[in-house]
Amino acid sequence: MKDLTGQLFGGNWTEKKLEILRKYLESYNIALKNQPFERVYIDAFAGTGYRQQRSHLYGNFAIFEEFKKDESEKFLKGSAKLALEVNPPFHKYIFIETDGEKIAELEKLKNEHPEKKIEIIQSDANEFIQSYCGKEDWANNRAVLFLDPFATEVEWLSIEAVAKTKCIDVWILFPLMAVNRLLAKDPQKVFSERLNSIFGTDEWFERFYNTRTLNDIFGKSEEIVFKACNYQGIAQFYNERLKAIFSGVAEKTKVFYNSRQSPLFQLFFAAGNPKGAPIAIRIAEHLLRSI
Numbered sequence: 339m340k341d342l343t344g345q346l347f348g349g350n351w352t353e354k355k356l357e358i359l360r361k362y363l364e365s366y367n368i369a370l371k372n373q374p375f376e377r378v379y380i381d382a383f384a385g386t387g388y389r390q391q392r393s394h395l396y397g398n399f400a401i402f403e404e405f406k407k408d409e410s411e412k413f414l415k416g417s418a419k420l421a422l423e424v425n426p427p428f429h430k431y432i433f434i435e436t437d438g439e440k441i442a443e444l445e446k447l448k449n450e451h452p453e454k455k456i457e458i459i460q461s462d463a464n465e466f467i468q469s470y471c472g473k474e475d476w477a478n479n480r481a482v483l484f485l486d487p488f489a490t491e492v493e494w495l496s497i498e499a500v501a502k503t504k505c506i507d508v509w510i511l512f513p514l515m516a517v518n519r520l521l522a523k524d525p526q527k528v529f530s531e532r533l534n535s536i537f538g539t540d541e542w543f544e545r546f547y548n549t550r551t552l553n554d555i556f557g558k559s560e561e562i563v564f565k566a567c568n569y570q571g572i573a574q575f576y577n578e579r580l581k582a583i584f585s586g587v588a589e590k591t592k593v594f595y596n597s598r599q600s601p602l603f604q605l606f607f608a609a610g611n612p613k614g615a616p617i618a619i620r621i622a623e624h625l626l627r628s629i
């Protein structure tokens with residue numbers, strides 16, 4: 339089902355994800371409000387600014403008008419809209435999206451906030467980030483980047499470009515279930531290129547696959563390669579990759595599960611600026627623990 343004013347995705351965990359983001363943006367702007375930097379919010383997978391919530395999620399309360407209104411207003415906002423409402427505000431907002439129809443919705447959102455400096459960019463997020471990070475004036479700017487893809491779109495090259503600025507804090511929704519599927523049980527069927535692009539290395543193979551020698555009764559031996567990793571191991575590897583390039587990485591993360599209790603995504607936080615990292619990590623870990 340598609341609706342131009344919003345999009346259907348996520349479950350209850352979507353609210354948690356957005357609440358963590360919203361609270362972080364608020365704390366970030368409070369913490370930096372007396373600093374001379376221009377604060378930028380970058381939403382690299384921006385969507386439309388709104389989400390369409392299945393009505394049964396607030397069904398029982400829908401008979402009361404006031405509940406209906408509260409629930410719908412609370413649940414319908416997507417990351418872009420929430421970021422625009424954060425107080426104190428950012429100096430600039432950059433919304434990136436590939437889909438033309440969603441871009442049109444973002445333009446409407448921009449018109450709803452004429453007082454705000456908003457750039458809407460129709461582009462692949464990776465392309466934009468890699469070029470923007472190298473061009474922006476990082477002596478005078480600080481940014482928070484939200485990477486909220488549907489699946490495995492985020493390239494390690496983008497993460498590296500972000501870390502290199504030393505001025506961007508980033509929230510990454512890592513597609514745990516999708517990556518686990520790319521790591522096929524049959525080593526012949528592993529999606530190596532995509533995994534290299536996500537992890538920025540091919541070391542995942544050594545980490546996630548083991549070799550065993552099987553001897554048959556005729557004395558012939560055969561090397562068997564088999565998958566030897568779980569969700570925790572995948573997340574641990576990604577965390578180590580982040581730690582190698584960022585000033586700080588939150589040890590605490592949040593796993594989001596689907597209705598069958600299988601891990602879908604894991605939310606990571608990394609801080610870019612060496613001076614700001616300790617406080618940024620403290621705030622992020624508090625939010626990851628308490629929401």
Ligand SMILES: C[S@@+](CC[C@H](N)C(=O)[O-])C[C@H]1O[C@@H](n2cnc3c(N)ncnc32)[C@H](O)[C@@H]1O
Nearest residue numbers: 383384385416417435436437462463486487488
């Ligand atoms: C999970 S949704 C984002 C939801 C949004 N953060 C929110 O809270 O409303 C992912 C979005 O990324 C867009 N998208 C997919 N691939 C992209 C890419 N390579 N670059 C930029 N946007 C992309 C999709 O069209 C979709 O709107």
